[in-house]
Every structure is written in C-alpha cells, then in structure tokens.
Amino acid sequence: MPEQTRRILFSRDKIAREINRLGQEISRDYGDEEIMLVGVLKGSFLFIADLIREITSPSVVDFVRLASYGSGTQTSGIIEFRKELEMPITGRNVIIVEDIVDSGYTLECLYNKLLLQKPKSLKVCTLIDKRARREVEIEADYVGISMDDGFIIGYGLDHDERYRNLPDIYVIEEE
Ligand SMILES: O=P(O)(O)OC[C@H]1O[C@H](OP(=O)(O)OP(=O)(O)O)[C@H](O)[C@@H]1O
Ligand code: HPA
Numbered sequence: 301m302p303e304q305t306r307r308i309l310f311s312r313d314k315i316a317r318e319i320n321r322l323g324q325e326i327s328r329d330y331g332d333e334e335i336m337l338v339g340v341l342k343g344s345f346l347f348i349a350d351l352i353r354e355i356t357s358p359s360v361v362d363f364v365r366l367a368s369y370g371s372g373t374q375t376s377g378i379i380e381f382r383k384e385l386e387m388p389i390t391g392r393n394v395i396i397v398e399d400i401v402d403s404g405y406t407l408e409c410l411y412n413k414l415l416l417q418k419p420k421s422l423k424v425c426t427l428i429d430k431r432a433r434r435e436v437e438i439e440a441d442y443v444g445i446s447m448d449d450g451f452i453i454g455y456g457l458d459h460d461e462r463y464r465n466l467p468d469i470y471v472i473e474e475e
C-alpha cells in the first residue's frame with residue numbers, strides 16, 4: 301500500500317465564505333417561494349446543514365442516500381440507491397444538494413429520477429465541482445468551489461468512510 305499524505309486545499313474559512321455566497325444567491329433567486337432541499341447522503345450532511353442556515357427563503361429538507369465509490373477513489377459506475385425520499389416532490393421547487401460532482405454519474409442518475417416525479421423546478425447546488433473526470437454532460441446551477449483533479453477528503457467527504465469529520469478539505473497525495 302502506498303503511503304498517503306494530505307495537503308490542505310480549501311480551508312474552513314473559504315468553505316464558509318462560499319456557502320454564505322451560495323445562500324445569498326439561492327435566497328435572491330427564490331425569494332418568498334418555498335424550496336425543498338434534497339441532500340445526497342452521506343457526503344452532503346455538513347454542507348446542507350450549513351447551507352440551509354444561510355438561506356432566508358422558506359425551506360424544507362429531505363434526504364436520499366446514493367453510493368458508488370465504496371473504498372476506492374474511482375467511481376464503480378454503479379449507483380446504489382440505499383434510501384429514498386420520504387416527502388413527495390411533485391409541484392415543489394427542488395434543489396439537489398451535493399458535496400461533490402465528479403464523474404457526474406450520481407447526479408445524472410438522481411436528476412433523471414427526480415424529474416420523473418414532476419417537480420415545479422429542479423436545480424442543483426454542489427459545494428465542489430470537480431471538472432477533470434467528468435464523464436457525462438451535467439452542470440450544477442449553484443457551485444461553491446471548482447477544482448480540476450485530485451481525490452479530496454474532509455467536510456463530509458470520505459475515503460473509505462473516514463475523514464468526514466475534518467473541518468477543512470484536503471487532497472490526498474499517494475507517494
Ligand atoms: O460524480 P460522481 O463520480 O458520481 O461522484 C460524486 C458522488 O460520489 C460521492 O458519493 P459516494 O458514493 O462516495 O457516497 P457517500 O456520499 O456516502 O460518500 C459523493 O458524495 C457524490 O455523491
Ligand atoms: O474526490 C472525492 N472525494 C470524496 N468522495 C468523492 N466522490 C467523488 N469524488 C470524490
């Protein structure tokens with residue numbers, strides 16, 4: 301097994317600043333209309349908790365759980381649905397909240413599934429938009445931070461379920 305080191309990429313202050321900006325953009329766009337935030341577990345649990353407190357529009361929240369990475373740093377390409385929504389989304393203004401869009405497979409799969417349930421509107425907010433490994437053409441409407449390549453951990457993002465608790469985001473470097 302190669303030794304792993306980690307280097308800080310995005311500090312907690314930078315993350316907080318970008319989430320504040322995202323909250324303002326979303327609140328400005330929706331005004332007094334109610335939003336339904338759909339968090340994609342597990343990775344988005346910290347992001348959605350911070351984001352929802354920066355949104356002034358009336359908001360409700362629900363979660364799905366999707367998994368495709370397992371213990372590796374590459375997508376398996378197989379998206380497992382492990383938890384469904386509990387609230388109906390028909391006629392609602394829905395925003396999917398992701399920690400990261402990487403290959404785009406997870407988002408594409410969820411987006412198409414939710415669209416079938418006829419929301420009033422369907423948008424996507426991601427904290428991290430990783431561009432280098434995109435496999436499908438899909439874009440988030442609200443992006444916190446864009447980056448190129450590198451496997452990142454912290455602030456909800458895991459490697460084999462570890463490191464979600466780190467308050468900053470690090471890139472893993474294998475030696
Ligand atoms: O664009 P993609 O290549 O599909 O990658 C993005 C998805 O992968 C990760 O989930 P993961 O399968 O690791 O589950 P987790 O959120 O429980 O960590 C991440 O949280 C996103 O949901
Ligand atoms: O860089 C990443 N880190 C953690 N989880 C991920 N899921 C897709 N890309 C990543």
Ligand SMILES: [Mg+2]
Pocket residue numbers: 343369370457458459
């Ligand atoms: Mg993961």
